[in-house]
Amino acid sequence: MKKTLTALFLAVSILASTGVVALAAPASVSTGAKGNTSSIIYVKKPETLYDVTSEATYTVFATAKNGTTVTVYKKGSDSQYHKIYANAVTVGASGLYSVTLNLTNGTNHFLLYAEGKAIEVQIVKVDITRATGSYNTQNKFAISSAKSSTKPLA
Amino acid sequence: MCVVFTLSIWFGEKLWSLDYNFFSDFPIFSKSAQTAATEKEYTKPILGMPKSILISSSSDRKTVLSQKSAGFSVLWQNAKESIKTFLSDESKVPVVVRESTWKSALQKDYVYIDYQAHYSTEFLSQNYSCDYRTGKYVFNSIIIKPPDPKGDQYTFLLHDTLTGKIYQFYVPSEKIHLIPADYMPYMENQNNRFSFEGNMDKPASENSVGSSTQKVFIDSMVLLNLDATTKPEIKPVNPVATDKNVLDEKMISTIASLFNVNPHTMRKFTDEDSSVTFVENYATLKIHADGYIEYKVTNENTAPALPSLSSSSYRTVYAAADFIDSVIRATDCQNELILNTDVVDDPIDGNLSMSFDYKISATPVVLNIASSSHSTVKNAIELQIKNNKLVSYKHYLRHYATTNVTTNLESTFTAIDKLLTYQSLKTPVQISDMHAIYLDNSKSAILNARWFVALSGNKNIVLN
Numbered sequence: 001m002k003k004t005l006t007a008l009f010l011a012v013s014i015l016a017s018t019g020v021v022a023l024a025a026p027a028s029v030s031t032g033a034k035g036n037t038s039s040i041i042y043v044k045k046p047e048t049l050y051d052v053t054s055e056a057t058y059t060v061f062a063t064a065k066n067g068t069t070v071t072v073y074k075k076g077s078d079s080q081y082h083k084i085y086a087n088a089v090t091v092g093a094s095g096l097y098s099v100t101l102n103l104t105n106g107t108n109h110f111l112l113y114a115e116g117k118a119i120e121v122q123i124v125k126v127d128i129t130r131a132t133g134s135y136n137t138q139n140k141f142a143i144s145s146a147k148s149s150t151k152p153l154a
Numbered sequence: 155m156c157v158v159f160t161l162s163i164w165f166g167e168k169l170w171s172l173d174y175n176f177f178s179d180f181p182i183f184s185k186s187a188q189t190a191a192t193e194k195e196y197t198k199p200i201l202g203m204p205k206s207i208l209i210s211s212s213s214d215r216k217t218v219l220s221q222k223s224a225g226f227s228v229l230w231q232n233a234k235e236s237i238k239t240f241l242s243d244e245s246k247v248p249v250v251v252r253e254s255t256w257k258s259a260l261q262k263d264y265v266y267i268d269y270q271a272h273y274s275t276e277f278l279s280q281n282y283s284c285d286y287r288t289g290k291y292v293f294n295s296i297i298i299k300p301p302d303p304k305g306d307q308y309t310f311l312l313h314d315t316l317t318g319k320i321y322q323f324y325v326p327s328e329k330i331h332l333i334p335a336d337y338m339p340y341m342e343n344q345n346n347r348f349s350f351e352g353n354m355d356k357p358a359s360e361n362s363v364g365s366s367t368q369k370v371f372i373d374s375m376v377l378l379n380l381d382a383t384t385k386p387e388i389k390p391v392n393p394v395a396t397d398k399n400v401l402d403e404k405m406i407s408t409i410a411s412l413f414n415v416n417p418h419t420m421r422k423f424t425d426e427d428s429s430v431t432f433v434e435n436y437a438t439l440k441i442h443a444d445g446y447i448e449y450k451v452t453n454e455n456t457a458p459a460l461p462s463l464s465s466s467s468y469r470t471v472y473a474a475a476d477f478i479d480s481v482i483r484a485t486d487c488q489n490e491l492i493l494n495t496d497v498v499d500d501p502i503d504g505n506l507s508m509s510f511d512y513k514i515s516a517t518p519v520v521l522n523i524a525s526s527s528h529s530t531v532k533n534a535i536e537l538q539i540k541n542n543k544l545v546s547y548k549h550y551l552r553h554y555a556t557t558n559v560t561t562n563l564e565s566t567f568t569a570i571d572k573l574l575t576y577q578s579l580k581t582p583v584q585i586s587d588m589h590a591i592y593l594d595n596s597k598s599a600i601l602n603a604r605w606f607v608a609l610s611g612n613k614n615i616v617l618n
Contacts, residue, residue, distance in 0.1 A: 044353040044368075054212070054262075059345075059380065061352030063368045092571025094370045098352060098380050100345055 025071035025088055025113045029081040035121040040065045041097070041114040043124055050127045058128045059100045060110070064091040067117045072099055075109035088115075103130040200475050200491055202273060202281040206516040207233060208266040208377070209341065211334040217341040218377070220516030221490050225340025233265055236298055236332045238284040239325060240310050241275055246323040248289065251311070256297070256320050257350050257374070259311050263334045265298045272315055272496035280467050292316050292498050300334065301327045308332070345381040350374035369581045370570055376588050382568070384560040385603035388514055390594055391553045392445040393485045399428055399443045406430055406441055408484045412477075413449050413547070414458050415439045427527055444596065445551040446528055447481075451543065459542045470501045470539055474508055477544060478535060487553045491534065492518060504542035510535040514554050517603055519592045520616070521550055552594070554601075561602045563590055569605040572617055584610040591616065 041064040043049060051058065064070065069088040073081035084101075091097050101110060112124040203221070207229055210216040219226045240246065260266065272294045279286035293312040301307055307324040314321055349355045349372040357368060372378070394405050407417035410432055421433040428443040436453040451457040460473040478491070491510040512519040512534045523531035531550045538546040564572075566588060574583070587608035592601040593616050605617040 042358070042368075044358070045351070047353065047359055059347055059352065061354060092568065093574035094567060094570040095368065096354070096370060096567040096570060098347075098378075098567065100380060 025069070025083070025115065027083055029073055029111055029113060029123070031075070031079055031081070033081075033123055035114075035123040037116065037120040037122050040068050040116045040120055040122045041070065041091075041112060041124060043112070043126060046126065046128070049125065050129075052129045052131055053103070054131055055103070056130070057100050057102055058108075058130075059098055060112070060126055062097045062112070063095045064097050064114060065116060066091060066093050066095060068097075069115045070097060070099070071113040071115075072101070073111040073113060074101075075111070081109070081111040101128065103128060105130050105132060200478070200510075201471065201493060201497065202269075202278055204230070204267045205270040205492055205513070206268050208268065208346075209334050209337055210260075210262065210264050210266070211338060211341065212262045215338065215341045215343055216346050217344050218346065218516060219340065220513075222515045223340070225337055229265075229337050229340070232332050233267060233298065234282060236265075236308070236330045237267075237278065237296065238282045239329045240288075240298075240308075240323065241279045241282070242285040242287050243325050243329065244287050246288070246310075246325055248321040248323055250319050251322045253320060255322060256311055256313070257348075259297045259299050259309065260348060260351075263300050265332060265334060266295065267298070268295045270294060271493040272498060274498045276500070277468055277471075277497045290316070291321060292496070294496075298332055300332060344383075345379070347378050347380060348374065349376045349378055352378065354378070369574070370583045370585065372585045373587065376585065378566040379563075380565055380567070382565050383563050385517060385563050385590060386515070387557045387559045387561055388519075388554045388592055388601045389557055389599065390596075390601065391555055393487055393551050393553055394441060394445050395428070395443050401428055401430060401441065401443060405485060409441060409447065409481065410439060412480050412484060413437070413439050413544075425527070429527055440528075442525070442527055444523070444525060444527075446523070446525070446531060447547065447549045447551060448528060449544070449547040451545040454540060454543060454545060457543045457545065460539065460544050468497070468500050470504050470506045470542060471497055471508075473542070474506060474537055474539060474544075477547075478510070478537070478549075481549060481551075485551050485553075487551055489514065489519075489534075489552070489554055494533065501539075504539065506537075506539040508535075508537050509533040512552065512554060514556065514592060517590050517592060519552075519554060519594055519601075520606065522593065522595045523550060524595070554592070557600070559600075563603050563605070566605075569607070569617055573605075573607055573615060577615065579609070586610050 041062050043060060043062045045051075045059070045061040062070075068091045070091065071088040072084050074084045076082050089097065089099070101108070107127055107129045110126045110128065112126065114122045114124070116122075206218050206220045207226065208216065208218050209229065219229060272292050275288050275291045276286055279288070291312055291314040293314060295313065297309075297311040299309040299311075306327045308327055308330050310323045310325060312321055354370075354372045355374040356371070394409070395401050410417035415432045415434050415437065417432070419432055419434070423431045423433070425431070430441050432439040436456040437449060437451045440448045442448070460477060466472060482488075489512045492513045493508065493510055495508040510533065511521070519534070521531050521534060525531075531548070533548075534550055534552070536546070536548045537544065569588075570585070573579070585607055587606075589606055590603045591606040593604055594601055607615045607617065609615065
């Protein structure tokens with residue numbers, strides 16, 4: 001019995017040290033969910049975690065710690081965030097990360113669930129509004145129902 | 155016996171001088187007469203032809219088209235007409251704008267023409283046969299933006315290297331028709347973004363949320379491939395030698411004739427490695443078995459001048475292009491060439507140096523050919539002209555045949571991951587350029603596309 005427990009402990013330790021058992025991201029995340037760190041992923045675009053576009057897709061750029069796994073969620077009608085890609089992406093040695101997201105008209109609420117090598121989780125919410133406006137000469141959109149605040153969600 | 159000797163002298167080419175060919179009086183036997191009409195049309199596009207065109211439409215499609223891409227010729231024809239209109243339009247007024255305007259222009263509908271080499275507006279006007287009615291600007295890329303829905307003017311933007319400023323011009327829309335949406339059938343959904351579009355070129359701004367230490371910065375105009383792509387494998391073929399490294403005598407004679415070297419000269423030497431050297435009074439021509447041509451004038455006074463259009467501006471440039479074209483035609487190296495040398499001023503003194511690289515579907519072939527019989531080859535073609543005389547010409551003859559096999563080329567970020575994993579680089583790393591290449595070091599029968607990374611400080615790395 002003692003040998004079995006020792007073997008089990010060793011196996012878990014080895015797997016944990018190689019990162020294989022990094023806690024899998026959940027299938028869905030509640031609106032109020034928060035991580036336990038703010039230092040493993042940093043969104044480069046959109047800088048303010050909010051943007052407006054007329055295009056059908058939007059690419060989020062970020063930098064993260066080497067080995068961070070990033071899972072992307074989108075808010076559904078049940079106010080929960082649901083995984084939109086089955087597989088998480090592991091950030092490599094450069095720390096560079098991007099994900100191209102499909103947009104629907106109106107505001108699209110996304111959530112990046114970043115897990116570090118240790119038991120660290122950072123949650124970043126990104127809102128992208130797809131507006132069916134038109135360019136003016138300053139390449140700014142004329143949007144009929146512009147959002148008043150550019151602050152990200154909590 | 156006398157008759158036999160006479161016939162032998164007449165038809166034995168060894169006793170002909172290079173310029174003696176009594177058949178040349180008959181037009182049907184004159185190669186130059188047959189090809190003269192088409193040669194000019196063929197060579198001129200080497201100069202003033204873009205490396206690639208990036209076309210972006212408001213429907214979020216962004217595609218890089220190169221010369222062999224479907225739709226390129228139609229797009230380039232219209233883009234060229236637009237540039238001609240821009241160059242010859244008298245009403246346009248240059249406005250100096252900030253870099254942010256340049257970057258804003260690279261959103262939604264636009265056509266971005268990347269020449270690689272820098273050209274002057276004066277040369278392009280000459281090259282495209284349009285009136286030169288503009289100030290002198292020198293640039294290697296130009297943005298053309300169609301009018302917005304309520305506007306009636308096309309916008310042209312260029313980075314002028316003479317002044318370091320960005321100029322914006324407006325040209326009335328009735329003179330131009332270049333709408334990116336018209337080319338939708340040719341557009342793929344390539345997931346490309348310029349580095350600046352993802353803020354990968356700069357540290358965090360005051361507006362950003364959170365903070366991070368960024369290990370890699372990428373210059374703003376580097377185009378990032380966010381998804382893995384496929385590229386064809388290519389096979390290098392030496393056109394002057396057979397598989398057993400035996401030189402093709404007929405082709406050697408043709409090449410020698412192009413350099414005004416008598417292929418039947420008695421001063422012809424063959425080395426152990428099958429290389430052939432011709433020695434004339436004013437020059438030597440060596441054709442290596444690996445397909446490398448080295449021509450060097452030893453007496454500039456007696457060397458023949460290149461034939462050229464005597465009244466034309468930039469005639470030395472065109473004479474060089476025509477000469478290269480004649481070599482390419484003779485050797486059937488049907489590759490696209492990229493000019494690496496800027497064409498800024500008319501070399502009216504007849505002095506000029508130029509170099510070219512091969513490219514396959516917008517992917518350059520980087521050469522690194524080390525050999526015991528010649529110096530390391532870095533460019534497909536290097537030439538030097540002095541007083542309208544070709545004094546040095548080096549050409550690594552290759553035809554790159556595209557195979558039916560494609561291989562995977564990882565995304566830009568994955569490639570940079572690899573760079574940082576296998577190279578000990580001091581961070582933060584600054585990448586000044588990054589694009590796919592084929593590397594030919596003459597050791598591989600098949601070449602796969604790889605990533606080329608230029609780091610600040612002139613350090614270049616080719617990833618495996």
